[in-house]
Structures are given as structure tokens and as C-alpha cells.
Amino acid sequence: MEVSQEVKNEKKIMVKLECMHKAFGSNKVLNGVDLQIRKGEVVVILGPSGSGKTTLLRCINFLERANQGKVTVNQYTVDCKKASNERIRTLRTKTAMVFQQYNLFRNKTALQNVMEGLIIVRGMKKCDAKVFSEQALERVGLADKFDFYPSQLSGGQQQRVGIARAIVMQPEVILLDEPTSALDPELVGEVLGTIKEVAKSGITMIIVTHEIAFAKEVASRVIFMEGGVVVEDGTPEEVINHPKELRTKQFLSRIH
Numbered sequence: 168m169e170v171s172q173e174v175k176n177e178k179k180i181m182v183k184l185e186c187m188h189k190a191f192g193s194n195k196v197l198n199g200v201d202l203q204i205r206k207g208e209v210v211v212i213l214g215p216s217g218s219g220k221t222t223l224l225r226c227i228n229f230l231e232r233a234n235q236g237k238v239t240v241n242q243y244t245v246d247c248k249k250a251s252n253e254r255i256r257t258l259r260t261k262t263a264m265v266f267q268q269y270n271l272f273r274n275k276t277a278l279q280n281v282m283e284g285l286i287i288v289r290g291m292k293k294c295d296a297k298v299f300s301e302q303a304l305e306r307v308g309l310a311d312k313f314d315f316y317p318s319q320l321s322g323g324q325q326q327r328v329g330i331a332r333a334i335v336m337q338p339e340v341i342l343l344d345e346p347t348s349a350l351d352p353e354l355v356g357e358v359l360g361t362i363k364e365v366a367k368s369g370i371t372m373i374i375v376t377h378e379i380a381f382a383k384e385v386a387s388r389v390i391f392m393e394g395g396v397v398v399e400d401g402t403p404e405e406v407i408n409h410p411k412e413l414r415t416k417q418f419l420s421r422i423h
């Protein structure tokens with residue numbers, strides 16, 4: 168029987184983590200994480216502080232190197248123990264990260280911040296990088312802020328520059344590490360709205376956040392982590408509204 172392209176895409180595994188272990192000294196932070204994430208899934212990772220959520224994200228793009236395990240992004244596999252710098256560099260081009268503290272260059276404008284990766288990492292000509300970067304800033308609602316420096320932008324606008332910088336690279340997967348937790352409460356909505364818009368484009372996303380309402384609205388899948396392992400994994404309806412595991416129930420009752 169012939170399988171349609173649509174069904175094939177739906178089933179395509181975009182991110183695969185196998186047996187991920189990471190310790191900082193004697194502190195065992197990841198204790199064997201196995202995960203498969205399909206193309207287009209928007210996965211929210213929930214869990215108490217210190218459960219290893221950020222470390223897991225950072226191990227996917229080798230900002231941290233796991234002690235053991237394998238990371239595969241779009242069929243490109245890197246063994247955490249043995250990987251050469253060359254393989255790590257290649258894997259990194261498949262992901263883009265949005266950081267809690269935005270991590271923008273203070274001495275560059277919004278446009279220059281977004282152009283940087285295209286020029287330096289992709290070797291794109293400046294004039295082409297400018298066109299793509301302007302489009303990315305327009306997508307996040309910052310068409311009127313191209314020439315503004317980070318200090319002239321609100322936290323929410325700075326984070327939207329961070330999101331533009333990620334999408335302009337056209338990665339296979341975007342990793343977002345608590346993208347709203349440094350923001351004043353009144354600025355959280357605009358950033359979540361932007362993430363929601365980007366999610367609609369069908370890009371695969373993995374988001375660490377404490378925003379439960381947002382997770383319910385945007386996530387196609389919710390993962391609950393504790394003690395460096397995946398405790399529960401399912402739809403938002405299953406994990407947030409009808410958690411099976413006691414640890415998930417306890418966590419949700421604390422933060423609701």
C-alpha cells in the first residue's frame with residue numbers, strides 16, 4: 168500500500184534522544200532520558216526547578232555535553248561521548264535556541280543581531296542576510312524596530328528579537344529555554360503570542376516553561392520531568408488535566 172507524503176511527514180522523527188545522562192560532578196542531573204519528537208510537534212517540558220529541563224535542552228544542541236547518550240536531529244546522529252567538534256557543529260546548524268535572558272549583542276541593533284548568525288554561521292552575503300532578517304523581524308511584529316539597540320527595547324521586544332534570530336536560521340527545531348521567565352508579567356503575553364504564531368508554521372519546537380495555560384493552548388505534547396527522567400508524557404489534556412503519576416499531580420497542585 169502506498170503511504171501518502173503527508174502521512175510520512177507526520178511520522179517523521181525530528182529529534183531523538185537516547186539514554187541521555189549528564190552529571191555535574193556528583194550531581195546526576197539527567198538519568199537516562201529517551202525521547203522521540205516528531206516533525207511539527209510543539210513539546211512543552213514541565214517539571215520542578217532543578218529537575219534537569221534546561222540541561223536537557225542544552226544537551227540537545229551541545230551547549231552542554233552529555234556524559235552518555237545519542238542525539239539525533241533530522242536523521243543526523245551524534246554520540247555524546249565520542250562526537251568530534253565537526254559533527255557537533257553540523258548538529259548545531261539544525262537547531263536554534265531562544266534563551267531566558269535573550270542573549271542579544273548589546274552593541275548591535277535588532278537587525279544586526281538577527282543578521283549575525285546568517286553571516287557568521289551560514290556565510291551568507293550581508294545584503295541577502297539583511298532581506299531575510301527584515302522578514303524575520305516583521306514576522307515577530309518588530310518591523311518598526313530594525314535600528315533599535317537592545318537597551319531601547321522592552322524585555323518583550325528583546326525576546327521577540329531572540330525569536331527572530333532563531334527563526335531566520337530556518338532550523339529543524341527551535342529550543343526555547345524559559346523564554347518568558349525574565350519578563351515583567353505584563354510583557355509575557357506578547358512573547359507567548361509570538362511563539363504561538365511561529366508554532367503555527369509547523370516548525371518543531373521544544374519549550375521549557377512554567378506557563379501552564381500556554382502549554383495547554385499551544386503544546387501538542389507535554390512532558391513532565393523530575394529527577395532527571397521523564398515521568399509522564401502525553402497530550403496536554405492527559406498530562407495537565409488528567410495526570411496519572413503522583414509526582415505530576417503534586418507538581419501541578421503546587422503551581423496551579
Ligand code: ADP
Pocket residue numbers: 191194196214215216217218219220221222223
Ligand atoms: P531545571 O531547568 O529543571 O530547573 P537545570 O537543568 O537548570 O534544572 O538544573 C538541574 C541541576 O543541574 C541543578 O541542580 C543545577 O544546579 C545543576 N546545574 C545546571 N547547570 C550546571 C552547571 N553548568 N554546573 C553545575 N551544575 C549545574
